Amino acid sequence: MNTAELVSPVVRELPPSGIRKFFDLVAESKGIISLGVGEPDFVTPWHIREASMYSLEKGYTMYTSNHGLLELREEIAKYLSQRFGVNYDVRRELMVTVGASEGVDLAMRALVCPGDEVLIPDPSFVSYMPCVTLAGGKAVMVPTVAEEEFKLNAKTVESLITPRSKILMLSYPNNPTGAIMTADELKDIAEVVERHNLIVISDEIYAELTYGEKPVSFAALPGMRDRTVLLSGFSKAFAMTGWRIGYVATNPDFLAAMVKIHQYGIMCAPVMGQMAALEALRNGGTEMQRMVNTYDQRRRFVVTSFREMGLDCFEPKGAFYAFPSIKRTGLSSDDFSEKLLHQAKVAVVPGTAFGPSGEGHIRCSYACSMDQLKEALQRIKTFLSTL
Protein backbone atom coordinates (compact mmCIF):
# COMPACT_ATOMS: atom_id res chain seq x y z
CA MET A 1 0.00 0.00 0.00
CA ASN A 2 1.44 3.35 -0.97
CA THR A 3 0.37 5.28 2.10
CA ALA A 4 1.93 8.57 1.01
CA GLU A 5 -0.28 8.57 -2.04
CA LEU A 6 -3.36 8.20 0.08
CA VAL A 7 -2.79 11.50 1.86
CA SER A 8 -5.10 14.22 0.61
CA PRO A 9 -3.35 16.15 -2.19
CA VAL A 10 -4.19 19.47 -0.56
CA VAL A 11 -2.31 18.44 2.58
CA ARG A 12 0.47 16.73 0.68
CA GLU A 13 1.18 19.87 -1.26
CA LEU A 14 1.07 22.17 1.72
CA PRO A 15 4.64 23.54 1.96
CA PRO A 16 6.54 22.43 5.10
CA SER A 17 7.08 25.12 7.69
CA GLY A 18 10.34 27.05 7.36
CA ILE A 19 10.54 27.02 11.13
CA ARG A 20 10.50 23.26 11.26
CA LYS A 21 13.58 23.03 9.05
CA PHE A 22 15.40 25.39 11.33
CA PHE A 23 14.26 23.59 14.40
CA ASP A 24 15.89 20.41 13.14
CA LEU A 25 19.15 22.23 12.45
CA VAL A 26 19.21 23.68 15.96
CA ALA A 27 18.39 20.33 17.54
CA GLU A 28 21.65 18.93 16.12
CA SER A 29 23.82 21.69 17.61
CA LYS A 30 25.20 22.28 21.09
CA GLY A 31 25.90 25.40 23.18
CA ILE A 32 23.30 27.43 21.33
CA ILE A 33 21.72 30.60 22.63
CA SER A 34 18.33 30.83 21.05
CA LEU A 35 16.67 34.02 19.92
CA GLY A 36 14.34 31.83 17.93
CA VAL A 37 11.69 31.21 20.54
CA GLY A 38 8.20 32.51 19.86
CA GLU A 39 6.92 32.33 23.41
CA PRO A 40 7.55 34.15 26.70
CA ASP A 41 10.60 33.17 28.74
CA PHE A 42 8.54 33.69 31.89
CA VAL A 43 6.83 30.72 33.43
CA THR A 44 3.11 31.32 34.02
CA PRO A 45 2.81 33.50 37.17
CA TRP A 46 2.46 31.35 40.26
CA HIS A 47 -0.96 32.60 41.36
CA ILE A 48 -2.36 31.42 38.03
CA ARG A 49 -0.77 27.99 38.31
CA GLU A 50 -1.93 27.76 41.90
CA ALA A 51 -5.51 28.62 40.97
CA SER A 52 -5.51 25.86 38.38
CA MET A 53 -4.17 23.33 40.89
CA TYR A 54 -6.85 24.36 43.36
CA SER A 55 -9.51 23.85 40.71
CA LEU A 56 -8.17 20.34 40.13
CA GLU A 57 -8.36 19.67 43.86
CA LYS A 58 -11.96 20.75 43.80
CA GLY A 59 -12.68 18.32 41.01
CA TYR A 60 -12.86 20.54 37.95
CA THR A 61 -11.97 17.86 35.44
CA MET A 62 -15.02 17.84 33.21
CA TYR A 63 -16.18 19.21 29.83
CA THR A 64 -17.40 22.76 29.87
CA SER A 65 -20.02 24.27 27.59
CA ASN A 66 -18.87 24.43 23.96
CA HIS A 67 -18.59 28.17 24.36
CA GLY A 68 -16.38 27.82 27.43
CA LEU A 69 -17.07 28.58 31.09
CA LEU A 70 -19.60 31.36 31.44
CA GLU A 71 -17.58 33.09 34.20
CA LEU A 72 -14.57 33.15 31.91
CA ARG A 73 -16.58 34.59 29.04
CA GLU A 74 -17.89 37.23 31.41
CA GLU A 75 -14.38 38.19 32.45
CA ILE A 76 -13.24 38.28 28.82
CA ALA A 77 -16.19 40.51 27.87
CA LYS A 78 -15.44 42.85 30.76
CA TYR A 79 -11.78 42.98 29.79
CA LEU A 80 -12.49 43.70 26.11
CA SER A 81 -14.94 46.40 27.08
CA GLN A 82 -12.69 48.14 29.61
CA ARG A 83 -9.44 47.80 27.75
CA PHE A 84 -10.51 48.31 24.12
CA GLY A 85 -14.03 49.72 24.29
CA VAL A 86 -15.63 46.84 22.39
CA ASN A 87 -18.70 45.13 23.80
CA TYR A 88 -19.79 41.56 23.19
CA ASP A 89 -22.74 39.50 24.35
CA VAL A 90 -21.25 36.66 26.39
CA ARG A 91 -23.90 34.18 25.25
CA ARG A 92 -24.00 34.85 21.52
CA GLU A 93 -20.80 36.61 20.58
CA LEU A 94 -17.95 35.05 22.57
CA MET A 95 -16.32 31.65 22.62
CA VAL A 96 -13.27 30.19 24.35
CA THR A 97 -10.94 28.34 21.96
CA VAL A 98 -7.87 26.12 22.16
CA GLY A 99 -5.49 29.04 21.71
CA ALA A 100 -5.83 31.77 19.13
CA SER A 101 -4.51 29.10 16.76
CA GLU A 102 -7.83 27.29 16.83
CA GLY A 103 -9.57 30.62 16.29
CA VAL A 104 -7.63 31.18 13.05
CA ASP A 105 -8.62 27.76 11.76
CA LEU A 106 -12.27 28.11 12.80
CA ALA A 107 -12.63 31.54 11.27
CA MET A 108 -11.22 30.40 7.94
CA ARG A 109 -13.29 27.24 7.82
CA ALA A 110 -16.45 29.06 8.81
CA LEU A 111 -16.09 31.91 6.33
CA VAL A 112 -14.02 30.84 3.32
CA CYS A 113 -15.84 29.37 0.31
CA PRO A 114 -13.87 27.51 -2.37
CA GLY A 115 -11.89 30.01 -4.41
CA ASP A 116 -12.38 32.92 -2.02
CA GLU A 117 -9.34 35.10 -1.58
CA VAL A 118 -7.92 35.99 1.79
CA LEU A 119 -5.49 38.90 1.96
CA ILE A 120 -2.65 38.25 4.41
CA PRO A 121 0.02 40.71 5.52
CA ASP A 122 3.43 39.43 4.53
CA PRO A 123 5.42 38.60 6.60
CA SER A 124 3.20 37.29 9.37
CA PHE A 125 2.40 34.34 11.60
CA VAL A 126 2.94 30.98 9.94
CA SER A 127 -0.52 29.47 10.30
CA TYR A 128 -2.65 31.93 8.32
CA MET A 129 -1.72 30.79 4.86
CA PRO A 130 -2.06 27.02 5.48
CA CYS A 131 -5.40 27.56 7.24
CA VAL A 132 -6.71 29.45 4.20
CA THR A 133 -5.49 26.71 1.87
CA LEU A 134 -7.00 23.96 4.01
CA ALA A 135 -10.30 25.82 4.02
CA GLY A 136 -10.26 25.81 0.20
CA GLY A 137 -9.41 29.47 -0.19
CA LYS A 138 -6.60 31.28 -1.92
CA ALA A 139 -4.07 33.20 0.15
CA VAL A 140 -3.03 36.53 -1.34
CA MET A 141 0.06 37.94 0.29
CA VAL A 142 0.11 41.69 0.90
CA PRO A 143 3.75 42.78 1.09
CA THR A 144 4.81 45.09 3.90
CA VAL A 145 8.20 46.79 3.93
CA ALA A 146 10.77 47.96 6.45
CA GLU A 147 10.64 51.52 5.01
CA GLU A 148 7.03 51.69 6.22
CA GLU A 149 7.85 49.91 9.49
CA PHE A 150 6.09 46.81 8.20
CA LYS A 151 2.70 48.44 8.58
CA LEU A 152 -0.08 47.38 6.25
CA ASN A 153 -0.45 49.92 3.45
CA ALA A 154 -4.10 50.58 2.53
CA LYS A 155 -3.18 51.33 -1.09
CA THR A 156 -1.28 48.05 -1.45
CA VAL A 157 -4.25 46.18 0.00
CA GLU A 158 -6.60 47.89 -2.43
CA SER A 159 -4.37 47.14 -5.41
CA LEU A 160 -4.62 43.40 -4.66
CA ILE A 161 -8.38 43.26 -4.32
CA THR A 162 -10.28 41.20 -6.91
CA PRO A 163 -13.95 40.23 -7.18
CA ARG A 164 -13.06 37.11 -5.17
CA SER A 165 -11.52 38.97 -2.22
CA LYS A 166 -13.53 38.18 0.89
CA ILE A 167 -11.36 38.42 3.96
CA LEU A 168 -8.53 40.62 5.15
CA MET A 169 -6.33 39.11 7.84
CA LEU A 170 -4.86 41.59 10.31
CA SER A 171 -2.15 40.72 12.78
CA TYR A 172 -0.89 43.66 14.83
CA PRO A 173 1.26 43.77 16.88
CA ASN A 174 2.89 41.53 14.34
CA ASN A 175 4.87 38.33 14.59
CA PRO A 176 7.65 38.36 13.21
CA THR A 177 8.19 42.09 12.67
CA GLY A 178 6.99 43.63 15.93
CA ALA A 179 5.10 46.22 13.87
CA ILE A 180 1.98 47.81 15.30
CA MET A 181 -0.83 49.80 13.70
CA THR A 182 -2.22 52.88 15.45
CA ALA A 183 -5.91 53.74 15.42
CA ASP A 184 -5.33 56.32 12.68
CA GLU A 185 -3.46 53.87 10.49
CA LEU A 186 -6.18 51.27 10.99
CA LYS A 187 -8.80 53.82 9.91
CA ASP A 188 -7.26 53.89 6.42
CA ILE A 189 -7.55 50.12 6.32
CA ALA A 190 -11.14 50.29 7.58
CA GLU A 191 -12.07 52.53 4.64
CA VAL A 192 -10.80 49.96 2.16
CA VAL A 193 -12.58 47.20 4.08
CA GLU A 194 -15.84 49.10 3.95
CA ARG A 195 -15.47 50.06 0.29
CA HIS A 196 -14.92 46.45 -0.77
CA ASN A 197 -17.23 44.88 1.76
CA LEU A 198 -14.51 42.69 3.29
CA ILE A 199 -14.55 40.67 6.48
CA VAL A 200 -11.60 41.21 8.81
CA ILE A 201 -10.03 38.52 10.94
CA SER A 202 -7.94 40.39 13.47
CA ASP A 203 -5.41 38.38 15.47
CA GLU A 204 -4.76 40.61 18.47
CA ILE A 205 -2.93 38.13 20.66
CA TYR A 206 -0.02 40.52 21.23
CA ALA A 207 -2.21 43.56 21.99
CA GLU A 208 -1.02 43.86 25.59
CA LEU A 209 2.59 43.79 24.44
CA THR A 210 2.43 47.24 22.89
CA TYR A 211 5.13 49.72 23.88
CA GLY A 212 4.67 53.44 24.16
CA GLU A 213 1.32 53.43 22.35
CA LYS A 214 -2.14 52.54 23.52
CA PRO A 215 -3.20 49.10 22.27
CA VAL A 216 -6.16 49.26 19.88
CA SER A 217 -8.63 46.69 18.66
CA PHE A 218 -9.70 46.85 15.04
CA ALA A 219 -13.22 45.96 16.18
CA ALA A 220 -13.38 49.25 18.10
CA LEU A 221 -13.20 51.34 14.91
CA PRO A 222 -16.52 52.85 13.82
CA GLY A 223 -18.56 50.40 11.78
CA MET A 224 -16.01 47.59 12.05
CA ARG A 225 -17.30 45.55 14.96
CA ASP A 226 -19.69 43.35 13.03
CA ARG A 227 -17.32 42.78 10.12
CA THR A 228 -14.55 41.72 12.43
CA VAL A 229 -13.63 38.38 13.93
CA LEU A 230 -11.51 39.31 16.91
CA LEU A 231 -9.04 36.61 17.93
CA SER A 232 -6.95 36.71 21.03
CA GLY A 233 -5.71 34.58 23.89
CA PHE A 234 -3.68 34.21 27.03
CA SER A 235 -0.46 32.74 25.62
CA LYS A 236 1.59 35.89 25.24
CA ALA A 237 0.38 38.50 27.70
CA PHE A 238 0.07 36.09 30.63
CA ALA A 239 2.87 33.70 29.62
CA MET A 240 0.40 30.84 29.23
CA THR A 241 1.34 29.19 25.93
CA GLY A 242 1.04 25.61 27.14
CA TRP A 243 -2.43 26.07 28.63
CA ARG A 244 -3.93 26.46 25.16
CA ILE A 245 -6.59 29.05 25.90
CA GLY A 246 -7.71 31.70 23.44
CA TYR A 247 -10.99 33.29 22.46
CA VAL A 248 -13.08 34.58 19.57
CA ALA A 249 -15.43 37.55 19.67
CA THR A 250 -17.62 38.40 16.71
CA ASN A 251 -21.19 38.88 15.49
CA PRO A 252 -23.71 36.13 16.42
CA ASP A 253 -23.85 34.61 12.91
CA PHE A 254 -20.11 34.21 12.54
CA LEU A 255 -19.82 32.98 16.08
CA ALA A 256 -22.57 30.38 15.70
CA ALA A 257 -20.82 29.06 12.59
CA MET A 258 -17.50 28.81 14.40
CA VAL A 259 -19.10 27.17 17.45
CA LYS A 260 -20.54 24.51 15.15
CA ILE A 261 -17.11 23.47 13.91
CA HIS A 262 -15.62 23.76 17.38
CA GLN A 263 -18.31 21.60 18.99
CA TYR A 264 -17.73 18.72 16.58
CA GLY A 265 -13.97 19.02 16.24
CA ILE A 266 -12.88 20.04 19.72
CA MET A 267 -15.89 20.04 22.04
CA CYS A 268 -14.40 22.54 24.47
CA ALA A 269 -11.12 24.04 25.61
CA PRO A 270 -9.53 22.21 28.59
CA VAL A 271 -11.17 23.18 31.86
CA MET A 272 -7.93 23.49 33.86
CA GLY A 273 -6.70 26.01 31.33
CA GLN A 274 -9.97 27.89 31.50
CA MET A 275 -9.74 28.05 35.30
CA ALA A 276 -6.20 29.40 35.00
CA ALA A 277 -7.33 31.98 32.44
CA LEU A 278 -10.08 33.11 34.81
CA GLU A 279 -7.51 33.78 37.51
CA ALA A 280 -5.27 35.56 34.97
CA LEU A 281 -8.00 38.03 34.04
CA ARG A 282 -9.15 38.55 37.60
CA ASN A 283 -5.79 39.02 39.30
CA GLY A 284 -3.05 38.91 36.70
CA GLY A 285 -2.68 42.61 35.91
CA THR A 286 0.33 43.35 38.11
CA GLU A 287 2.38 40.39 36.97
CA MET A 288 1.52 41.09 33.36
CA GLN A 289 2.66 44.68 33.67
CA ARG A 290 5.91 43.52 35.22
CA MET A 291 6.56 41.24 32.24
CA VAL A 292 5.61 43.96 29.75
CA ASN A 293 8.04 46.39 31.39
CA THR A 294 10.80 43.81 31.19
CA TYR A 295 10.16 43.13 27.49
CA ASP A 296 10.19 46.85 26.84
CA GLN A 297 13.63 47.24 28.47
CA ARG A 298 15.08 44.37 26.48
CA ARG A 299 13.46 45.69 23.31
CA ARG A 300 15.34 48.99 23.56
CA PHE A 301 18.52 47.15 24.32
CA VAL A 302 18.21 44.84 21.31
CA VAL A 303 17.34 47.56 18.82
CA THR A 304 20.16 49.80 20.02
CA SER A 305 22.63 46.91 19.86
CA PHE A 306 21.68 45.98 16.29
CA ARG A 307 21.99 49.57 15.17
CA GLU A 308 25.37 49.87 16.83
CA MET A 309 26.51 46.83 14.87
CA GLY A 310 25.51 48.64 11.71
CA LEU A 311 22.38 46.60 10.96
CA ASP A 312 19.27 48.55 10.01
CA CYS A 313 16.60 47.81 12.55
CA PHE A 314 13.32 49.66 12.60
CA GLU A 315 11.86 50.15 16.05
CA PRO A 316 9.36 47.38 16.79
CA LYS A 317 6.61 48.74 19.03
CA GLY A 318 4.91 45.46 19.84
CA ALA A 319 5.22 41.72 20.57
CA PHE A 320 8.71 40.51 21.60
CA TYR A 321 10.58 40.42 18.32
CA ALA A 322 13.11 42.57 16.55
CA PHE A 323 13.37 42.16 12.78
CA PRO A 324 16.69 43.64 11.70
CA SER A 325 17.77 43.79 8.08
CA ILE A 326 20.78 41.69 7.12
CA LYS A 327 20.76 42.89 3.50
CA ARG A 328 24.09 44.65 3.80
CA THR A 329 25.81 41.30 4.42
CA GLY A 330 24.76 40.20 0.93
CA LEU A 331 23.47 36.91 2.35
CA SER A 332 19.95 35.59 2.08
CA SER A 333 17.98 35.24 5.33
CA ASP A 334 18.33 31.49 5.16
CA ASP A 335 22.09 31.51 4.56
CA PHE A 336 22.68 34.15 7.19
CA SER A 337 20.68 32.26 9.82
CA GLU A 338 22.38 28.98 9.04
CA LYS A 339 25.87 30.49 9.13
CA LEU A 340 25.07 32.34 12.33
CA LEU A 341 23.91 29.12 13.92
CA HIS A 342 26.98 27.13 12.93
CA GLN A 343 29.64 29.78 13.41
CA ALA A 344 28.31 31.90 16.25
CA LYS A 345 25.96 29.43 17.95
CA VAL A 346 23.04 31.81 17.97
CA ALA A 347 19.67 30.64 16.69
CA VAL A 348 17.39 33.12 14.95
CA VAL A 349 14.58 32.49 12.47
CA PRO A 350 15.02 33.56 8.83
CA GLY A 351 12.44 36.18 7.87
CA THR A 352 11.35 34.08 4.92
CA ALA A 353 9.80 31.51 7.30
CA PHE A 354 7.01 34.08 7.68
CA GLY A 355 6.50 34.91 4.03
CA PRO A 356 8.50 36.06 0.99
CA SER A 357 8.62 39.70 2.17
CA GLY A 358 10.67 38.55 5.15
CA GLU A 359 13.68 38.06 2.83
CA GLY A 360 16.65 40.10 3.97
CA HIS A 361 15.56 40.02 7.61
CA ILE A 362 15.92 37.76 10.61
CA ARG A 363 13.50 37.41 13.50
CA CYS A 364 15.17 37.79 16.88
CA SER A 365 13.01 37.10 19.89
CA TYR A 366 13.90 38.98 23.05
CA ALA A 367 11.92 36.58 25.20
CA CYS A 368 15.08 35.56 27.02
CA SER A 369 17.08 36.93 29.95
CA MET A 370 19.18 40.09 29.67
CA ASP A 371 22.31 38.02 30.24
CA GLN A 372 21.52 35.67 27.37
CA LEU A 373 20.53 38.57 25.19
CA LYS A 374 23.81 40.37 25.84
CA GLU A 375 25.82 37.27 25.09
CA ALA A 376 23.86 36.50 21.92
CA LEU A 377 24.24 40.05 20.62
CA GLN A 378 27.94 39.98 21.35
CA ARG A 379 28.22 36.77 19.34
CA ILE A 380 26.27 38.26 16.44
CA LYS A 381 28.52 41.30 16.47
CA THR A 382 31.64 39.14 16.32
CA PHE A 383 30.07 37.04 13.59
CA LEU A 384 29.33 40.12 11.47
CA SER A 385 32.95 41.21 11.66
CA THR A 386 34.05 37.87 10.15
CA LEU A 387 31.83 38.25 7.07
Place this chain on the structure above:
Amino acid sequence: MTETTRRSILAILAENNRLAPEDIATMLGLPVDEVAGFIREMEERKVILKYNTLINWEKAGEEMVSALIDVKVQPQREVGFDTVAERIYRFPQVQSVYLMSGGYDLSVLIEGKGMKDVALFVAEKLATLEFVQSTATHFVLKKYKQDGVIFEDKEEDHRLMVSP
Protein backbone atom coordinates in the same frame (compact mmCIF):
# COMPACT_ATOMS: atom_id res chain seq x y z
CA MET B 1 13.15 62.33 35.33
CA THR B 2 9.74 60.94 36.22
CA GLU B 3 9.00 59.05 39.42
CA THR B 4 8.33 55.91 37.37
CA THR B 5 11.73 56.18 35.67
CA ARG B 6 13.50 56.68 38.99
CA ARG B 7 11.79 53.65 40.39
CA SER B 8 12.60 51.62 37.26
CA ILE B 9 16.31 52.36 37.57
CA LEU B 10 16.34 51.28 41.21
CA ALA B 11 14.30 48.17 40.42
CA ILE B 12 16.69 47.17 37.62
CA LEU B 13 19.69 47.59 39.95
CA ALA B 14 17.97 45.70 42.76
CA GLU B 15 17.52 42.81 40.37
CA ASN B 16 20.92 42.89 38.71
CA ASN B 17 23.55 45.36 39.91
CA ARG B 18 26.07 44.27 37.31
CA LEU B 19 24.30 46.23 34.61
CA ALA B 20 26.28 49.32 33.71
CA PRO B 21 24.65 52.77 33.58
CA GLU B 22 25.08 52.52 29.78
CA ASP B 23 22.94 49.35 29.67
CA ILE B 24 20.30 50.79 31.95
CA ALA B 25 20.17 53.97 29.90
CA THR B 26 19.63 51.91 26.74
CA MET B 27 16.99 49.74 28.39
CA LEU B 28 14.99 52.77 29.48
CA GLY B 29 15.72 54.99 26.50
CA LEU B 30 17.48 57.68 28.59
CA PRO B 31 20.74 59.64 28.23
CA VAL B 32 23.63 57.86 29.96
CA ASP B 33 24.74 60.84 32.04
CA GLU B 34 21.24 61.26 33.40
CA VAL B 35 21.18 57.66 34.60
CA ALA B 36 24.73 57.80 35.94
CA GLY B 37 23.97 61.07 37.73
CA PHE B 38 20.85 59.66 39.32
CA ILE B 39 22.68 56.55 40.52
CA ARG B 40 25.43 58.69 42.02
CA GLU B 41 22.86 60.81 43.78
CA MET B 42 21.15 57.72 45.17
CA GLU B 43 24.48 56.44 46.46
CA GLU B 44 25.27 59.75 48.10
CA ARG B 45 21.86 59.92 49.74
CA LYS B 46 22.29 56.32 50.88
CA VAL B 47 19.16 55.23 49.11
CA ILE B 48 21.45 52.74 47.42
CA LEU B 49 23.32 51.27 50.37
CA LYS B 50 25.41 48.52 48.88
CA TYR B 51 25.88 46.36 45.80
CA ASN B 52 26.06 42.85 47.12
CA THR B 53 25.80 39.31 45.83
CA LEU B 54 23.48 36.66 47.14
CA ILE B 55 25.48 33.51 47.81
CA ASN B 56 24.32 30.05 48.72
CA TRP B 57 27.02 29.46 51.34
CA GLU B 58 25.99 25.94 52.00
CA LYS B 59 26.55 25.03 48.38
CA ALA B 60 29.86 26.90 48.46
CA GLY B 61 30.95 24.43 51.14
CA GLU B 62 30.97 26.93 53.99
CA GLU B 63 29.74 25.86 57.38
CA MET B 64 27.33 28.69 58.20
CA VAL B 65 24.73 28.67 60.92
CA SER B 66 21.94 31.19 61.16
CA ALA B 67 19.56 31.79 64.00
CA LEU B 68 16.56 34.02 64.45
CA ILE B 69 16.32 35.35 67.96
CA ASP B 70 13.20 36.86 69.47
CA VAL B 71 14.34 39.45 71.96
CA LYS B 72 12.17 41.09 74.61
CA VAL B 73 13.64 44.29 75.94
CA GLN B 74 12.97 46.93 78.49
CA PRO B 75 12.80 50.15 76.46
CA GLN B 76 15.21 52.71 77.84
CA ARG B 77 13.81 55.90 79.27
CA GLU B 78 14.07 58.85 76.87
CA VAL B 79 15.77 56.90 74.10
CA GLY B 80 13.24 54.10 73.45
CA PHE B 81 13.98 51.13 71.26
CA ASP B 82 16.41 52.75 68.87
CA THR B 83 19.32 52.89 71.29
CA VAL B 84 18.63 49.36 72.45
CA ALA B 85 18.61 48.17 68.83
CA GLU B 86 21.88 49.94 68.17
CA ARG B 87 23.58 48.16 71.06
CA ILE B 88 22.61 44.96 69.34
CA TYR B 89 23.13 45.70 65.64
CA ARG B 90 26.65 47.03 66.14
CA PHE B 91 27.90 43.46 66.66
CA PRO B 92 29.23 42.20 63.31
CA GLN B 93 27.66 38.75 63.85
CA VAL B 94 24.25 40.38 63.70
CA GLN B 95 22.97 40.31 60.11
CA SER B 96 19.68 42.08 60.60
CA VAL B 97 17.57 43.62 63.32
CA TYR B 98 13.89 44.46 63.04
CA LEU B 99 11.57 46.14 65.53
CA MET B 100 8.47 43.98 65.69
CA SER B 101 4.86 44.30 66.68
CA GLY B 102 3.37 41.45 68.69
CA GLY B 103 4.79 39.01 71.23
CA TYR B 104 8.35 40.29 71.36
CA ASP B 105 10.23 43.44 70.48
CA LEU B 106 13.28 42.82 68.34
CA SER B 107 13.89 40.12 65.78
CA VAL B 108 17.62 39.52 65.43
CA LEU B 109 19.24 37.43 62.74
CA ILE B 110 22.67 36.07 63.67
CA GLU B 111 25.13 34.25 61.48
CA GLY B 112 28.06 32.31 62.79
CA LYS B 113 30.54 29.57 61.97
CA GLY B 114 28.66 26.95 63.96
CA MET B 115 25.95 26.30 66.53
CA LYS B 116 28.36 26.87 69.37
CA ASP B 117 29.49 30.16 67.96
CA VAL B 118 25.94 31.44 67.77
CA ALA B 119 24.91 30.04 71.14
CA LEU B 120 27.90 31.65 72.79
CA PHE B 121 27.11 34.97 71.26
CA VAL B 122 23.56 34.85 72.56
CA ALA B 123 24.57 33.74 76.02
CA GLU B 124 27.51 36.04 76.45
CA LYS B 125 26.73 39.13 74.47
CA LEU B 126 23.02 39.38 73.87
CA ALA B 127 21.39 37.96 77.00
CA THR B 128 23.72 39.86 79.25
CA LEU B 129 22.77 43.30 77.98
CA GLU B 130 21.11 44.98 80.95
CA PHE B 131 17.86 45.91 79.16
CA VAL B 132 17.35 42.50 77.54
CA GLN B 133 14.61 40.69 79.43
CA SER B 134 14.52 37.43 77.53
CA THR B 135 15.66 35.72 74.35
CA ALA B 136 14.31 32.78 72.37
CA THR B 137 16.72 31.36 69.82
CA HIS B 138 15.51 29.52 66.72
CA PHE B 139 18.16 27.91 64.59
CA VAL B 140 17.64 27.91 60.83
CA LEU B 141 17.71 24.33 59.55
CA LYS B 142 17.47 25.03 55.85
CA LYS B 143 17.17 28.07 53.64
CA TYR B 144 14.64 27.74 50.85
CA LYS B 145 14.33 31.30 49.71
CA GLN B 146 16.04 34.54 50.60
CA ASP B 147 15.61 38.07 49.27
CA GLY B 148 13.12 36.83 46.71
CA VAL B 149 15.46 34.16 45.37
CA ILE B 150 14.64 30.44 45.54
CA PHE B 151 17.84 28.53 46.43
CA GLU B 152 17.22 25.30 44.58
CA ASP B 153 14.88 26.42 41.84
CA LYS B 154 13.73 23.36 39.97
CA GLU B 155 12.10 25.40 37.24
CA GLU B 156 14.13 25.18 34.08
CA ASP B 157 13.61 26.53 30.61
CA HIS B 158 11.61 23.78 28.97
CA ARG B 159 10.78 25.68 25.81
CA LEU B 160 11.62 24.40 22.35
CA MET B 161 14.71 26.12 20.99
CA VAL B 162 12.84 27.42 17.96
CA SER B 163 9.11 27.99 17.67
CA PRO B 164 6.78 30.11 15.56
